[in-house]
Amino acid sequence: MIKSKGTRIGDWIIAFICVLCVLVCLLPVLNILARSLSSADALVRGEVLLLPKGLNFDAYMTVLGDSKYTWSLLWTAILTLIVTIWSMFMTVMCAYPLVYDNLKGKKLIMAVIIFTMYFSAGIIPSYLLLKELHLLNNPLVLILPGSISVFYVIIMRSFFFGIPESLKESAELDGAGPLRVLVSIYLPLSTPVLATLALFYAVGRWNGYFDALMFMNDRTYFPIQLLLYNILNSITSVEVATQEGFSSPGLSETIKSATVMFATVPILLVYPWLQRYFISGVTIGAVKG
Template sequence: MAVKSKKTRIGDLIVAFLCVIVILVCLLPMVNVLSRSLSSPDALVRNEVLLLPKEMNFEAYKMVLGDSKYTWSLAWTAIITVIGTCLSMFMTTICAYPLIYDNLKGKKLINAFILFTMYFNAGTIPLYLLLKDLDLLNRPAVLVVPYCLSVFNMIIMRSFFYGIPDSLRESAEIDGAGPVRILVSIYLPLSTPVIATLSLFYAVGRWNGFSDALMFMNKREYWPIQLLLYNILNNMTSLEVATQEGFTKPALSDNLKAATVMFATVPILMVYPWLQKYFITGVHLGSIKG
């Protein structure tokens, strides 16, 4: 076993120290919010909560879980996240797969048009007018359809497809397999890492999204959990709105807001451990191929 030099060991220690700092910067705010959600309202008023809960109580979580608007909003967000992720992966796959064929007519022009949309877009107002003309405003589909394809993610998948040997496709073509059969039987089974990675990208983006619902959805029953949380955190200046959301006293409002943040954050965090190994492999392979 090679012995590391003194400079290498010092470099490793510096890198480890920086990693610990980054981890703490990311983790401590969430620990603080968790502690606030589990502390008593009086402890929050006295500003005693930092990293550990004070006077532990679960009143805020009981209120959140017992209120149908929170539970339905969470369930609705899960529904549109699953549907949106499946649709996005379908669109990404059928867009990326044809572009690996060298004999595709107009391939360079198609690539140019796709890349153009990555850097330039008409803006929010034309998009709003388009969705209005398509009669999608205030309909559930408006939370899924407009952003169902990411050009960046499509490029990652296309690059991954390029890394699969052409000999596999040519062998299947000799046996009489068509493009769809080749995609289903060869490319998709070999693309599990990139599929899991892009699925995670799409799922997290959809779960955390609220701007599209804020602009295009007025029906409260179709608000995703992030938009509900956004309104809760930003409408406390109105006593009427605060009372409507269940904030009947200042102390309880801070406690309940922290619980709502955890309520909206934890479900998507639980997905990461299941996809972590695919996530690392997929990002690595998708970035070096093509």
Template structure:
């Protein structure tokens, strides 16, 4: 028993060390960028910054906050993230829920077609031509409607719906409840863990997305924060372009890059604590329970 106990303790120590190392590897890039954004240009040029700022200065953040492009783009990105996430959750639910019913005609064929799109798609050029024919290019809706449904997330929600006892649905149907009532009154209240998990997945994807705006949006007024960040970082890499963009203070380029990255990253991180309870439950849906 003592040998087993010692072996168990050693195993726990190894697991703790692995967790600590993993946390460090995840936090190090963020701490490093945060330290660079708060450090002086001299310290950055000398490579003296690791994860603690040296020569504290907030000039980069002052420039970011004074530039209306950042704040407008941040608000716009938050808007399309909220609207896009809500739309994605509605579409995912409406797609997953009917596939739970065994009596749905052609259910297996529909499942096959949906999963087929998960592995094969037409590509970027056909997508561009389709959106062009629909008149959606350079319109705000092009950042919201396309890619509003993820087949992978739909499968996760459908799998969760399968775990809800059929007896609940049957008892509701006996009492006269229709499919919509069963969905709203039974399935959705019991599905908060998976809904919160998928909401986080969709929100992070929307917030970090810039390829769709890069391909389908030329109007700078509707640039999301990630595309603006991409353009700004490319711009301030060149002294001439940086001067044209209004970033003329000498030696501020590296600090400004770090500040813009933090400005674009921190808001989405704030969302996680509010969904943490449901998220932890949601990601363990497939776990074996004793």
């Protein structure tokens, strides 16, 4: 089919906007990568933009050779895996019963769930509650409080509503109970939304640092993002720089850039595996209901 002139112009405009968005996202990453691979002297002179100057891998050797960084990365990966599995379990268990019309108090339950999406107690009551539950400075404080998202529950519920009712009814006629229907019908047909929400939960936990900053004092359980936060915000004097293992301002900047890449690249590697589910999971789950 031959496109009209107006359609071709529109395609070029859309392509230009897409390229511009890619550059806006990509250029800062390239700059950080170049800084992490450059010499300390080149950084001090301000010569590094998108290509490394005085190529060396000293910063990465320093980061990888420090158990503080490697353990933090390993702990964050373990934490992300646990949180993703637990949060997906909680989300499915919350969304699935809401599919049944005969669920007693269904409207009240939905009203309470939606209410929590718009109103929260705030950080101080949350801190006092976690203190009473003896969760402060406990690794569980990074798992339990944020284990479920109301918005994701609504997306999951909407997706479940899009599955034909006849499939559930036929399974029930064959003697299947609610859990069997969930495992045999709903979950296999919900792969796109499951993968999408799992990605959201994983990225949210990997990038999260505020809960650890507020509720954790034990550096052993600091996630990589909090460690990065401390590095980027604490190196303000020669004393602190020496404590963190930095011997010069240029080396400080190089290692900070290497740490940023160290914390960013692992979660980026997850996207290609889930990309084919991403768009369908978000759109179908968001518009049906």
